[in-house]
Amino acid sequence: MTSVIESVGPAVSAGSTPARHPRPGAGRARKRAEIVLFVGPALLLFLGFVILPVLLAGVYSFYNLPQSFQWDDLADPERFVGFANYARALEDPAFIRSVGNNFLILSLSLLIQGPLAIGIALLLNRRLRGRGVLRLLIFVPYVLAEVIAGLSWKLLLQPQGGVNALLEALGLGAFTQNWLADPNIALWTMFAILTWKYVGFAILLMLAGLQGVPEELAEAAAIDGASWWQVQRHITIPLLGPTIRIWAFLSIIGALQLFDMVWVTTRGGPLNATSTMATYMVEKGQFGGQPGFGSAVAVILFLISLVVALVYQRFALRRDLAGSITRGVR
């Protein structure tokens, strides 16, 4: 690394010396060259591997493509099917179920994980011996790969696995279930695993947000006779607003894109009880050999995410982000 720094620095500055004074155009050309050279690689990668595939998804979605896709297939008028892929997806009960599952997970996350995390963060927001250790421990599930966490839970939740055995041992044998294989409860089980995985992150985010809430306000209110709950309700939580709204945004996006955990634990089953838009897409598009149809599903997923994100940004995030993206560059 250092050798690169040493070699590039002087070489470049030496080359520039004559160009500095004579013609103003030379400096501009040089600047332009620098811009192209520095942004070029990022732009190329980004356009080629992010933007282009997303656009291609849009194109593919209008075709009936075979598994052994060739570019020629796009020129074959026989393969152009218009909106048929979209119609097929929107008429497939399995896909509708997937969309519903995504939104159920989304709502449950906001309604259960959020308040849970806020409550725990409020209670833990005090000097507590071992807080550092606690912080590390609640963050463990978040650091584990979703796949590895999912596999562990799959083992724990087997009929003969640890969870049922623990219930038996506690005398709660009546509550044992086939957690991931029973269509009636599989999605709830999935939500519980996701909560286990992500609530620690939410708690830490809230705790970080709480550090920005001045103590003086709460102290003043307490002196005026406000109860602990009144202080939290009227002072702390409103001041935590920006953190809560940003957490909710991340949570919404995460819920709509959900894939890894579902794929390794249930692969969307049983009977589509846990399938999501993303697992449906991979199932049909990649492993079902229908890239065109899968792409239509991807586009629907994209549009839903986009609309939800824009609506959310319009109504909830406006105050906090006020231009953090649009006005990021002064």
Added chain:
Amino acid sequence: MSVASPALGGTRTTGHDPVPRHRFDWGQPFIVLLALVIAAIAIGPVLYVFVGGFRTTADLNANPVGLPSPWTLDNWSAVLGSPRFWGNVASSMILAVGTTAGVVIVGVMAAFVIARYTFRGREGLYLLFAAGLMFPLTVAALPLTLLLRTLGLHGTFLGVIIPSIAFALPTTIIILVPFLRAIPDELEEAAAIDGTTRVGFFWRILLPLSMPGLVTVGVLAFVGSWNGYLLPLLVISTGTLPQELWPLPLGVTQFSTQYSQDTGAVLAYTSLSMIPALVFFLFAEKRIVGGLTGAVKG
């Protein structure tokens, strides 16, 4: 963990209400209990997997909960002695290091220009990258695999690394631009007076000064790549690369399917797969937490 002394506790708000007495008596032990419960729920399942790796499958089948009897190191030594496990680890390492290096180098170069050059289209450029946040990998996944096949990258490490870099760029640039912008113009002017070019300034002054930002971005890219599943699933699992060279998340999944009857071995394989991430996390905890909370605060 023990109850914190009152001096350390949260009782400093008032001294004359019934409230503090109430909180002093019940609050503190309650909080500690709550903390213990949360910690137990968070790591209980992980511990179960770890301890389970020390049990024989027969023992596990006979009694799914409970401590190992007898403790056995067979599963662990089998995993640690298998080329397959180490191949998985090495593969994940290659992918993560390659992605991280690419993201940091390409990202900081682009962020440098966006942060410190004035030119027409600069805002558009920044917006373009920022908009990338709205383009999830999931949406691009299928065309991406077809594209990689055309480029001859399907089934290769580069086929995972290159798209991973591309998809990590938006976050990277959004984090780095404010960082690079915060370095005072006076420094640049002084450097210019001393005869340093903008590029020289970049290498000799900006890069060292923005090291904390680079580390944060690097850690995020590393963790993202290490934990990544969808891309390896589409690019590698359907290719010709042998299972011994699959990245860890893919390798663990495959192992647990293949040996689903041998629970002890699967638990050992899974728990050993957790260790690299946990160790890395211990070292990078501040960066991960800081990066995430910093990133979302914009």
